[in-house]
Amino acid sequence: MTATVSFRPDVIVIGGGLHGCSAALHLSMRGVRVLVLEKDHVARHASGVNAGGVRQLGRHVAEVPLSVASMALWHRIGDLVDDDCGFESHGQIKVAESEAELETVRARVAELNALGFTHEEVVGQDELRALVPAIADHCVGALVSRGDGAAIPFRTTFAFRRKAIALGARFQEGGTVTRLARKNSLWSVETADGNRFEAPVVVNAAGAWADRIAAQVGEPVPLEVIAPMLMITARVAPFIKPVVGATGRTLSFKQFPNGTVLIGGGLLGRAVRDENRTELDFSQVSVNARTVWDLFPCMRGATIVRSWAGIEARMPDQIPVIGPSGTEPDLYHSFGFSAHGFQLGPIVGRITADLITGGSTDLPIAPFSIGRFAA
Amino acid sequence: MFRRLPEIETAANAAAQAISFTIDGRPASARAGDSVAAALLANGITACRNTPVSGAARGPYCMMGVCFDCLVTIDGTGNRQGCQVRVAPGMAVETQNGKREVER
Amino acid sequence: MSAPNPKVDFDIAVVGSGPAGLAAAALAASKGASVVLLDEQAEPGGQIYRAVTETPVRDRKVLGPDYWHGAELLGPLRDSGAVHWPGTTVWSVARPREDAPDGHRPLQIGLSRNGAAAMLTVRHVILATGALERPFPIPGWTLPGVLGAGAAQVLLKTSGLVPAGATVMAGSGPLLWLLAWQYLQAGARIDAILDTTPKENWRAALPLLPGFLRSPYLGKGMKLMLDVRRKLTVIGNVTALRAEGDGALKSVVYTRNGTEHRLPADTLLLHQGVVPNLNLANATGCAQRWDGQQRCWRPTTDAWGATSVEGVSLAGDGAGIGGARAAEEAGRLAALDALHRLGRIGREQRDQAAAPFRAALDRALTGRAFLDTLYTPAEAFRVPADDTIVCRCEEITAGAVREAVRLGCSGPNQAKSFLRCGMGPCQGRLCGPTVTEVIAAERGVSPAEVGYYRLRPPVKPITLAELAALPKTDADIDAVFKH
Numbered sequence: 001m002t003a004t005v006s007f008r009p010d011v012i013v014i015g016g017g018l019h020g021c022s023a024a025l026h027l028s029m030r031g032v033r034v035l036v037l038e039k040d041h042v043a044r045h046a047s048g049v050n051a052g053g054v055r056q057l058g059r060h061v062a063e064v065p066l067s068v069a070s071m072a073l074w075h076r077i078g079d080l081v082d083d084d085c086g087f088e089s090h091g092q093i094k095v096a097e098s099e100a101e102l103e104t105v106r107a108r109v110a111e112l113n114a115l116g117f118t119h120e121e122v123v124g125q126d127e128l129r130a131l132v133p134a135i136a137d138h139c140v141g142a143l144v145s146r147g148d149g150a151a152i153p154f155r156t157t158f159a160f161r162r163k164a165i166a167l168g169a170r171f172q173e174g175g176t177v178t179r180l181a182r183k184n185s186l187w188s189v190e191t192a193d194g195n196r197f198e199a200p201v202v203v204n205a206a207g208a209w210a211d212r213i214a215a216q217v218g219e220p221v222p223l224e225v226i227a228p229m230l231m232i233t234a235r236v237a238p239f240i241k242p243v244v245g246a247t248g249r250t251l252s253f254k255q256f257p258n259g260t261v262l263i264g265g266g267l268l269g270r271a272v273r274d275e276n277r278t279e280l281d282f283s284q285v286s287v288n289a290r291t292v293w294d295l296f297p298c299m300r301g302a303t304i305v306r307s308w309a310g311i312e313a314r315m316p317d318q319i320p321v322i323g324p325s326g327t328e329p330d331l332y333h334s335f336g337f338s339a340h341g342f343q344l345g346p347i348v349g350r351i352t353a354d355l356i357t358g359g360s361t362d363l364p365i366a367p368f369s370i371g372r373f374a375a
Numbered sequence: 376m377f378r379r380l381p382e383i384e385t386a387a388n389a390a391a392q393a394i395s396f397t398i399d400g401r402p403a404s405a406r407a408g409d410s411v412a413a414a415l416l417a418n419g420i421t422a423c424r425n426t427p428v429s430g431a432a433r434g435p436y437c438m439m440g441v442c443f444d445c446l447v448t449i450d451g452t453g454n455r456q457g458c459q460v461r462v463a464p465g466m467a468v469e470t471q472n473g474k475r476e477v478e479r
Numbered sequence: 480m481s482a483p484n485p486k487v488d489f490d491i492a493v494v495g496s497g498p499a500g501l502a503a504a505a506l507a508a509s510k511g512a513s514v515v516l517l518d519e520q521a522e523p524g525g526q527i528y529r530a531v532t533e534t535p536v537r538d539r540k541v542l543g544p545d546y547w548h549g550a551e552l553l554g555p556l557r558d559s560g561a562v563h564w565p566g567t568t569v570w571s572v573a574r575p576r577e578d579a580p581d582g583h584r585p586l587q588i589g590l591s592r593n594g595a596a597a598m599l600t601v602r603h604v605i606l607a608t609g610a611l612e613r614p615f616p617i618p619g620w621t622l623p624g625v626l627g628a629g630a631a632q633v634l635l636k637t638s639g640l641v642p643a644g645a646t647v648m649a650g651s652g653p654l655l656w657l658l659a660w661q662y663l664q665a666g667a668r669i670d671a672i673l674d675t676t677p678k679e680n681w682r683a684a685l686p687l688l689p690g691f692l693r694s695p696y697l698g699k700g701m702k703l704m705l706d707v708r709r710k711l712t713v714i715g716n717v718t719a720l721r722a723e724g725d726g727a728l729k730s731v732v733y734t735r736n737g738t739e740h741r742l743p744a745d746t747l748l749l750h751q752g753v754v755p756n757l758n759l760a761n762a763t764g765c766a767q768r769w770d771g772q773q774r775c776w777r778p779t780t781d782a783w784g785a786t787s788v789e790g791v792s793l794a795g796d797g798a799g800i801g802g803a804r805a806a807e808e809a810g811r812l813a814a815l816d817a818l819h820r821l822g823r824i825g826r827e828q829r830d831q832a833a834a835p836f837r838a839a840l841d842r843a844l845t846g847r848a849f850l851d852t853l854y855t856p857a858e859a860f861r862v863p864a865d866d867t868i869v870c871r872c873e874e875i876t877a878g879a880v881r882e883a884v885r886l887g888c889s890g891p892n893q894a895k896s897f898l899r900c901g902m903g904p905c906q907g908r909l910c911g912p913t914v915t916e917v918i919a920a921e922r923g924v925s926p927a928e929v930g931y932y933r934l935r936p937p938v939k940p941i942t943l944a945e946l947a948a949l950p951k952t953d954a955d956i957d958a959v960f961k962h
Binding site: 376379380383409431433437443 | 519521526530533535537538541611612621622623624625627629633634637638639640641643644665666667726727728745756871872873874903904905908909940
C-alpha cells in the first residue's frame with residue numbers, strides 16, 4: 001500500500017476498536033511506530049455502537065483496580081485525546097427494587113470496602129429520589145458510584161484514532177487479517193485484500209474476532225460472540241442526569257444532553273459475525289421496554305426511533321484477556337471485554353504500551369492472563 | 376397557504392362533511408378525510424412545531440409519513456405524525472412550539 | 480376488524496397497497512394463498528392512487544385518467560379474498576431463522592395497529608413500499624411553506640386542497656408537470672415554474688427519445704408538459720435556488736444565466752424525481768446497489784423481485800423507479816414467484832402465467848431511460864453547498880458532512896455515528912441519498928463505494944408502551960440464542 005510502503009512499524013495492532021486505538025495512542029505517545037489494521041472501519045462494531053457507560057459500578061473485583069485507574073484518565077480525557085469525547089460524570093446508579101436487593105448491594109459495598117475500594121456506596125430511598133426524581137415509587141434504594149458517567153462511543157474511539165494519527169500512527173482500514181506468522185523475530189501479517197505487513201510486535205485487539213487471531217498462534221480461547229441490543233428514543237425534555245441500572249434485572253438507562261434516552265443493558269440479539277451483521281430479538285427488546293415501563297413511568301409515552309446491536313466478545317468468566325501471549329513472544333492480547341470494555345479503554349491501552357515498552361505494568365493483570373484457558 | 380377547491384366547498388354535503396376540532400385550544404374546522412396536517416394547512420397554519428435541535432419552525436413537508444416534520448401533539452400524545460392521523464370530531468391538536476425543546 | 484392476533488399465520492404478507500401491492504395481493508390470494516395486505520394509510524392506493532376511493536375531487540378531469548386507473552385495481556383485490564389491514568404500520572421484518580426446527584423459515588413482521596404492536600408470522604413477504612420524493616436540499620428547504628410537490632398532490636387528492644397566495648413550483652421530473660397540469664385543470668394559481676432540468680440533459684436524452692415516443696403511457700406526459708408550458712410561466716435553466724423567510728417562506732431566489740432573481744412566495748413546491756423507499760428492505764437485510772442511471776440506491780432483485788433475503792421479494796418503485804403501470808405488473812410477477820416458492824404452482828405454470836405480465840412490464844418500462852436521463856437532477860441540487868441542511872431531523876449541513884469526511888469518516892455510517900445525520904426519526908429517508916453523494920464527491924469516489932446507511936428496526940417509531948406490551952409469540956427466537 002502506498003500509505004505504508006515507507007513505514008516500518010514497530011508494532012502492528014490488529015483491530016481498530018477502542019482498545020486497538022488506545023494501544024496505538026499510548027504506544028505513539030512513547031514514540032513507538034504503530035500500524036493499526038482494521039478489517040472494516042474504526043469503531044465499526046462494539047466500540048462505536050455500545051451504550052457509552054463509563055462505569056466502575058458493579059465491576060468484577062479483578063477489574064476494579066483497572067477501572068479505578070481508567071476513571072482517572074476519563075476525568076482528564078481531553079488531555080489525552082484533545083476531545084472531551086462527550087464524557088459527562090453524573091454518577092451511575094444501580095436501583096434496588098426490594099429490601100432483598102438492597103441487602104445484596106450492601107454486601108457488595110462491604111466486599112469492596114474490605115478490599116480497600118470506596119467508590120461505591122449504598123443510598124436509601126430519599127437519596128435515590130433526590131438523585132433520580134423520575135424513579136418509580138417502589139424502588140427502595142440503590143448502589144451508587146458518584147464518579148462514574150457516560151461518553152459518546154464512536155466519538156471517543158474516533159478521537160483516540162485521530163490523536164494516535166497525529167502522533168504518527170498509521171491506520172489501514174478495510175482488510176481482514178487472514179494470516180499471522182512469526183519468523184526471525186518478525187511478525188508477518190497478511191490481510192484479505194492482498195497486503196502483507198511486518199513488525200516485531202503484534203497486539204491482538206480484534207474484539208469478537210480475536211479468537212481467530214489467537215488460534216493462529218496455537219492458543220484457542222472460548223470466546224463467545226454476542227450482540228447486546230440497544231434502543232433510543234426521540235428527544236424528550238431533560239429529566240435525569242445519572243446512568244441508571246437495576247439490581248435484579250437487565251438495564252442500562254441514560255439520557256444524552258440532546259434529550260434522547262438510550263435503553264439497553266445487555267439483552268442479546270443474534271450476532272452473525274462472518275457477515276458483520278446482527279439480528280434483533282424483539283421479544284427481548286420488549287423485556288427491556290417493560291423494565292423501563294416499570295422503573296420510569298414518565299417514559300411510557302416515549303417513542304423508540306431506533307434499535308440496534310453491536311458485535312462483541314464475551315469470555316466464559318466475563319472478564320477480558322489482557323497481557324502477553326502464552327505461546328509466542330512479542331504478541332499481546334487485549335480482547336474479550338464481555339460487553340463492559342468501554343470504560344477500560346483508556347487504561348488497557350496504557351497497560352499494553354507498558355508491557356511492550358517496559359516489559360511490565362503496575363496494575364494487577366494476572367487474572368486476565370490467556371493462560372487461564374490453556375488446556 | 377392552502378385553500379379548498381370551490382367545487383368541494385360549495386358542494387351540498389360540505390356541512391355534513393365538516394368536522395370540529397381544536398388547534399391549540401381554538402376551535403377549527405376540517406373536512407372528513409383530512410389528515411391532521413392537511414387540516415392545519417387548511418386552517419392557515421403552515422408551521423406546526425419548533426425543532427428540538429435549533430428551535431427552528433417546521434411544517435408539513437412530505438404528507439406521506441416519511442419526513443416527520445409535521446409532528447404535533449394529538450389528544451395529549453406528543454410527536455404524532457400529523458399527516459398519518461385523520462382528524463376526528465373534538466380532537467385536540469397542539470402545535471409543538473417549543474414544548475419539546477431541550478438543551479443541547 | 481379486530482386487532483391482529485400474533486398467532487395468525489398467513490402464507491404471504493404484502494406491505495404497501497399502491498399499484499404493486501394491490502396487484503400482488505389480489506393475484507396471490509386469487510390463486511388460493513392466504514394473503515394479508517398491510518398498509519399504513521387508511522385507504523388503499525398508495526401515494527400514486529392516494530384516496531382513489533374517497534377523494535373529494537370528483538371532477539375526473541382534474542386528477543386525470545391515469546389516477547382513476549387505480550380504482551380498477553380495487554375490485555380484483557376485494558374479490559380475491561385477501562385480508563386488508565389498513566392503518567397498519569410495519570416496523571420490522573425479521574430475516575428467516577437459519578435453524579427453524581421444521582425446515583421452513585417463517586418471517587416475523589413487527590407491526591403497529593390502533594396503538595398496539597404485534598408480531599405476525601408469515602411464510603413470504605412482498606415489500607411494495609413504493610417511492611418517496613428525492614431529497615431536494617436547497618438553503619431554506621426546511622422553512623414552513625416549502626413542501627414537496629408530491630406532498631401538495633397528496634393534499635389535492637385527499638382533501639381537495641390547492642395552494643392559495645403566491646405559489647412557485649421548482650425542480651424537474653414528470654410529477655412536477657403532472658401536478659402543474661392538475662392545478663391548471665382545478666383552476667389553482669401558480670405564479671411560476673422554475674425548471675431546473677439541466678440543458679445538457681436534453682442533449683444526453685435525445686438519442687433515447689424514440690423509445691420514449693413508443694411508450695403507450697409516457698408519451699402522454701410530453702403532451703401534458705407542453706400544455707403546461709403554454710399556459711403557465713415556466714422559467715428554464717435555473718441553476719441555483721434558495722428559499723428565504725424568517726420562520727416561514729417569504730421568497731424564492733433563483734439563478735438563471737448567472738443572474739439572481741427573487742420571487743415573493745407563500746408556497747414553494749419542490750420536486751426532482753422520486754427514489755425507492757427502501758428503509759424496510761434495507762433494515763430487513765436486503766442487499767442493495769447504486770443505480771448510476773437513476774442516481775439512487777435500489778435493493779438488488781432478480782427478474783421476479785426476489786431479494787437477497789430468502790422469502791422476501793420486492794415489487795414496484797421500492798425496487799427501482801419504473802412508475803405505476805410497471806409496478807402493477809411487477810407486483811403480479813412477485814406474486815407468481817411467491818406462489819411458486821410456496822409450492823402452490825410449478826415453475827412452468829409460473830412462467831406461463833407470467834408471460835403476459837412480463838410483456839406488459841416491458842411495455843410500461845419503454846422510454847424509462849429517456850426520462851431517467853432527462854430528469855437526472857443537476858449536481859448542484861444533489862450535492863449542495865456547505866451551508867445547506869442535508870439532514871432535516873438533526874439539522875446537519877453539507878459542510879458538516881464534508882468536515883467529517885476530512886476528519887476520516889469515509890461513509891454514511893461513520894458520518895451518522897459522528898454527526899448524528901440520519902439518526903432522527905426519519906431514519907435517513909430525507910438525507911440518505913444526499914449524504915452518500917456528498918461524501919462520494921468529497922472523497923472523489925463513486926457513491927457505490929461509500930455505501931448507504933445501515934438501517935435498523937423499528938423503521939417507523941413505536942412507543943415504549945407498545946414495545947413493552949408486545950405479545951410474546953411461540954416463534955420466539957430466544958431458544959436459538961438465549962444466554
